[in-house]
Amino acid sequence: MRAAPATCRPAAAPARPTRRPGVASLSRVELVQLVGQPRTQVAAVGCLLAPLAVVIVTRLVGTVPSDTLFGRWLPDGGMALPLVMLGFAGQWGIPALMSLMAADVFAAEDRHGTWPALMTRSTTRGRIFAGKAVSATGVGLGLVALLGASAILCGRLLGPTQPLLGLSGQELAGDGLTGLVVMAWLTQLLPALVFGSLAVMLSVLTRSAASGTAGPVVLGLLASLVGMAGLPEWLRELLPGTGFETWHGLLAQPAFLGPLLRTSLVCVWWIALFLLVAWRVFARRDVRTS
Amino acid sequence: MSHPARLETRGLTRRYGASYAVAGVSLRVAPGSIHGLLGRNGAGKTTFIAMLLGLVRPDAGSILLDGAPVAPFRDGVPSQVAGVLDSPRFRPGLSGRANLTLLRAYDGRTIGGRTSLRDVDLQRLLEQVGLAARADEPVRGYSLGMRQRLGLAAALLRRPRLLVLDEPANGLDPAGALQVGDLLRRLQAEGVSILLSSHDLDQVEDLCPDVTVLGHGTVAYQGSVNHLRRTAPAPTVRLGTSDDALALTVGSRLTGVEVGHASGAAGAAGREPLEVRAPQPELDRYVLALARANVAVRSMSVQRTSLHAAFHALTADDGPRPPETPQGACGPVPSSFPLQGVAS
Numbered sequence: 001m002r003a004a005p006a007t008c009r010p011a012a013a014p015a016r017p018t019r020r021p022g023v024a025s026l027s028r029v030e031l032v033q034l035v036g037q038p039r040t041q042v043a044a045v046g047c048l049l050a051p052l053a054v055v056i057v058t059r060l061v062g063t064v065p066s067d068t069l070f071g072r073w074l075p076d077g078g079m080a081l082p083l084v085m086l087g088f089a090g091q092w093g094i095p096a097l098m099s100l101m102a103a104d105v106f107a108a109e110d111r112h113g114t115w116p117a118l119m120t121r122s123t124t125r126g127r128i129f130a131g132k133a134v135s136a137t138g139v140g141l142g143l144v145a146l147l148g149a150s151a152i153l154c155g156r157l158l159g160p161t162q163p164l165l166g167l168s169g170q171e172l173a174g175d176g177l178t179g180l181v182v183m184a185w186l187t188q189l190l191p192a193l194v195f196g197s198l199a200v201m202l203s204v205l206t207r208s209a210a211s212g213t214a215g216p217v218v219l220g221l222l223a224s225l226v227g228m229a230g231l232p233e234w235l236r237e238l239l240p241g242t243g244f245e246t247w248h249g250l251l252a253q254p255a256f257l258g259p260l261l262r263t264s265l266v267c268v269w270w271i272a273l274f275l276l277v278a279w280r281v282f283a284r285r286d287v288r289t290s
Numbered sequence: 291m292s293h294p295a296r297l298e299t300r301g302l303t304r305r306y307g308a309s310y311a312v313a314g315v316s317l318r319v320a321p322g323s324i325h326g327l328l329g330r331n332g333a334g335k336t337t338f339i340a341m342l343l344g345l346v347r348p349d350a351g352s353i354l355l356d357g358a359p360v361a362p363f364r365d366g367v368p369s370q371v372a373g374v375l376d377s378p379r380f381r382p383g384l385s386g387r388a389n390l391t392l393l394r395a396y397d398g399r400t401i402g403g404r405t406s407l408r409d410v411d412l413q414r415l416l417e418q419v420g421l422a423a424r425a426d427e428p429v430r431g432y433s434l435g436m437r438q439r440l441g442l443a444a445a446l447l448r449r450p451r452l453l454v455l456d457e458p459a460n461g462l463d464p465a466g467a468l469q470v471g472d473l474l475r476r477l478q479a480e481g482v483s484i485l486l487s488s489h490d491l492d493q494v495e496d497l498c499p500d501v502t503v504l505g506h507g508t509v510a511y512q513g514s515v516n517h518l519r520r521t522a523p524a525p526t527v528r529l530g531t532s533d534d535a536l537a538l539t540v541g542s543r544l545t546g547v548e549v550g551h552a553s554g555a556a557g558a559a560g561r562e563p564l565e566v567r568a569p570q571p572e573l574d575r576y577v578l579a580l581a582r583a584n585v586a587v588r589s590m591s592v593q594r595t596s597l598h599a600a601f602h603a604l605t606a607d608d609g610p611r612p613p614e615t616p617q618g619a620c621g622p623v624p625s626s627f628p629l630q631g632v633a634s
Binding site for chain 1: 340343344345346347365366367369372373375378379380381382389392393395396397398441444445448
């Protein structure tokens with residue numbers, strides 16, 4: 001240790017009461033940390049390039065995913081590209097993105113043994129929890145938005161005037177079609193938050209990033225399988241993954257928004273449940289020393 | 291009217307299942323003083339400190355800061371309190387400086403980009419703990435001693451009036467430990483109160499006029515180090531002589547002197563050395579008696595100081611244990627549980 005100066009004034013000066021950092025401040029701090037991580041940057045680049053990769057692979061392989069909604073129009077470019085990607089993303093892509101971001105933000109502190117360092121600062125557990133949950137799910141939602149924007153932009157560039165047949169056989173084209181596709185992607189945000197909240201909960205409960213990441217993806221796939229098992233519609237709408245499919249109603253003539261509204265409420269319920277469980281565990285947890 | 295203690299705990303208790311980790315511990319740390327917290331591994335020191343720092347929820351008892359009750363577990367650590375737990379950990383991918391900046395943000399000192407602690411202060415703090423030269427290296431390459439220094443810097447960053455330290459010299463070389471001692475003295479001189487938990491009895495003896503000794507989660511002794519030393523068992527001295535048999539005989543004739551072979555220890559020429567337990571005046575008489583009996587004293591080493599002896603006596607494995615409760619039962623610590631050796 002070097003010779004220390006004769007005074008400790010910076011440390012020992014009487015502490016002025018400081019305003020405790022709010023959720024917004026802590027979210028910003030965590031956001032900066034998350035965005036600076038390589039996996040976030042790799043995921044962002046992946047989201048940017050994924051639509052282009054889909055187009056290239058489709059053209060190289062020479063076959064089209066005709067059994068997928070709007071898949072047969074994929075080679076023509078246009079809005080078929082973001083809609084096909086939306087169909088796949090809802091099954092596992094968005095849950096994977098959300099859990100990748102949300103699972104580690106809590107578990108990493110357990111892994112590194114850094115909870116004591118954070119929890120002995122001038123903030124409360126509630127604010128730490130909220131700051132971390134907001135930043136992690138916020139980055140996840142940002143990546144989903146980036147994927148959607150990239151797909152829409154790519155589709156516009158490859159087929160700027162390519163019309164599309166809607167689910168009722170009506171022709172969709174121009175800015176109206178683009179607007180519908182943007183709305184369809186926006187409907188993914190609430191279900192995405194369900195999976196982000198699930199990842200937070202699993203991360204807090206198990207203190208493991210692996211289970212927090214894999215859990216939501218597996219649940220998303222299971223929900224899709226169960227959804228195809230001929231369940232009554234009301235029961236299907238209660239599943240956490242059904243909200244990913246309700247954008248279909250936007251492309252019908254006339255549009256049917258009932259499922260979208262109902263699954264939105266279901267999503268809010270799941271988000272509240274997952275976050276409440278995570279918070280209860282987090283708030284009562286003893287932080288053992290490293 | 292007397293000043294309230296900077297820190298006071300009343301009956302602080304925490305248990306896991308049926309056994310108490312900390313059972314009804316009460317202590318006071320006066321303003322501007324360094325109070326030692328001693329105890330063997332598992333005595334409850336770290337759990338006690340973790341309760342003070344809001345990391346572990348107390349089952350019973352209260353914490354007062356300058357006379358006002360606080361609840362760190364529920365409300366967060368008060369801004370005038372800082373602490374470091376044993377072997378502090380930080381984000382390994384960030385540098386020491388970046389970790390401090392992050393923790394400073396958690397203290398609310400960089401809200402909206404405005405910094406109330408200037409970078410020059412941060413640099414001075416890093417110099418103070420001897421980490422300035424390596425502050426920009428990733429923490430994953432830090433030794434335990436360097437992490438201890440960073441932990442100390444992180445605590446001082448809060449400009450605390452009460453500093454709670456758990457084994458701050460752990461992992462430091464002797465020179466580093468001495469400098470931590472100097473730093474604590476300077477902080478004390480500037481009015482900071484310090485609760486110092488340590489295994490290093492010499493450091494505690496050097497820094498702390500008052501100590502609390504924990505044994506099995508309860509207060510085994512509370513009071514001044516001087517009082518503890520006065521009432522301690524005699525120190526133990528290991529002796530090498532020219533004639534051990536005669537030395538034993540001489541010792542057996544003196545009152546107040548216990549002499550025997552040190553079991554398991556090898557002395558000169560493979561013989562077990564003698565171990566003498568006697569207060570200093572009796573030890574002096576014994577050495578003079580050996581000289582009169584033509585027994586040369588070839589070596590003499592103090593094995594256990596009076597403070598060490600007192601500590602071992604207070605925290606022996608067969609010492610008092612808090613009673614266990616039926617599984618799942620919950621209630622206050624029995625008030626009849628004996629607190630031994632509490633010196634007023």
